[in-house]
Amino acid sequence: MTTIKLDNVTKIYDRNIIALNSINLDIKGGELCVVLGPSGAGKSTLLRIIAGLEHPTEGKVYFDNTDVTTTAPQERDIAMIFQHFALYPHMTVYQNLAFSLKVRKCPKPYIDTKVREVASYLGIAHLLRRRPRSLSGGEAQRVAIGKAIIRNPRVFLLDEPLANIDLPRKEEIKRLILKLHREKRYTMVYVTHNQDEGMSVAERLVIIKDGEIQQIGTPMDVYNAPANLFVAKFVGKPRINLFRGQIRGNVFETHRLRWVLPQEYPSCEAIIGIRPENVEVAPSGDWRVEDVEYEGRDVLLHLTNGQHTLRVRSTATRSYRVGDRLGVINRISKYAIFSPDTGRLITVYPKVQ
Template sequence: MASLSLQHVTKVYPNGFEAVKDFNLDIEDKEFIIFVGPSGCGKSTTLRMIAGLEDISSGTLKIGDRVVNDVEPKDRDIAMVFQNYALYPHMTVYDNMAFGLKLRKVPKQEIDKMVREAAKILDLEKLLDRKPKALSGGQRQRVAMGRAIVRNPKVFLMDEPLSNLDAKLRVQMRTEIAKLHQRLGTTIIYVTHDQTEAMTLGTRIVVMKDGVVQQVDTPQNLYDKPGNLFVAGFMGSPQMNFLDADVEVNGDKACLKIAGQSIELPPAKAKKLIEGGYGGKKVTFGIRPEDVDDSEMVVSTSKAVFESTINVYELLGAEVYLYFDLAEFPITARVDSRTTARPGDKVKFAFDVEKIHIFDKETEKTIT
């Protein structure tokens, strides 16, 4: 059993700074949990408290059924992989992986078996005699993983393990880590500020900001149903477009007035605004770049069409990003690469009204 539970966990550093505030999370056995958020939001601090490298100021941390607040890091049955790998430069790959086991006085034969097994899983068998300086970044990262695997921990903690690798290797190692998770079936908690890693690896993602958990959900739900403006803006690249809008209610219908134009909302969305008493109020309107389309077919059938002049055209191979302004708000559209739109062109765009997000201007919480 490698479930974890954090209840009302708080971290106040000696200088009085509250880095983590009332963190609550139950992690099930075999989950791949991602902590994501901007720099300084408290991801590493939380991970380090789980590892036992930082004291917990208040709250309870359980691994399985055992409260481990005061248990030494080495007795917590966890293994941590850091971004700088921390390999011993004078030792071979084999010895780097065997080191922790030797310290724990594991019999030599057993160590050999465990190291060779891990080397096989990580495709390091041919590199066992090399020293770290004779390895590539990705190979070093695999050795660091190997050192964690041989300990056969119940929980893996990984703090931005791929941040020192180049873009191509990152993608490769990301796949490796996903495979490793399937193969080992252990619980993994993984810190990153890369939201592609978060989306592709996590079974659930914890989004943090200023030491506070904003939302815990599956990658798909976080993307489709962000709970507030921050999560909506943080998850997704290019990020969601935001504009100010005025709500106009008429009977059981509701419209959003954006850039001098009214768009009628689908009944379910209208209902939420009417029930919430938003008639006559200002809200924040959000739409993802892929839900803004310039194709003639979509524009000709849509009821939410706007016109603007293209500022920037970016070709990314299969798709194109078009940048323009609507009223004073910058908008990005992610469209098919066959678009003929170019900078300076006046172009018609359609918003997919089924896909729009609406947020309360004051609380920044999602209305619909």
């Protein structure tokens, strides 16, 4: 199981465009590490530098403590899986799977055994005679994964692997990737802009924005204790509720809004963040229902009191309609407090273990 280390990696393109700025990242052997961020954050650049397809302007890349910064991609023993399936269109599925072993001049019986073994493992044995144009997106991505695992690489790099797959197949391929990681324990670096996808597959998340790492942690840590306002807003659906006001003792207050907190704090100006599932409503009050979204067992309410908007996720124990008047229970027991000056996290309650 190969470890990966990025030591102070910076990438600057022409005209001083900084794609990555002083990236320091240690990925454990056998870890599934998800790099998550919006478009243009530097995710794919980071992946390409790990792959050796690009070289950093500054900094070093290490595999198992060996400097591979200038090592050619083919000498790093990696496999890349892209959103575009990277299959040879003129070859059958069998030939696509066999190609890398054929290039290595492996014996034909060995190639045949490995192809059928991998095809069986991935559930594509019935597709071996078909060509890529006749495959669905999910089938094509299974073949692409097969091309990668057939040569047993040290490192798997996945760049938006679910992006071009129709919705019913996304879950299927995601479960396949998780199974592959669980059973083979490959070191995997998985890039995505989709926070639902990233949260559901990651052992550890690396949140990146404008070429800089914002936070590294488990999905639970990142969700419950976001390092700054960007992470708080980017991770979590529906979005976190954020209010700017004053904390005095155990009360947070702003115009037409008051929250009672379970502990006291020094008086200060602050931004409080409350996830929609941590807000409770009462049967009547001065909050108007602006929108209702039923989500099976749960319901998402969009409320306003004329000054503030509030998102509330609750169990759908009753029906709600636009225009209903509800109250909001002002005692909260789970929240994050941020600095209004820097946007950085000050504290969370309760503390993340």
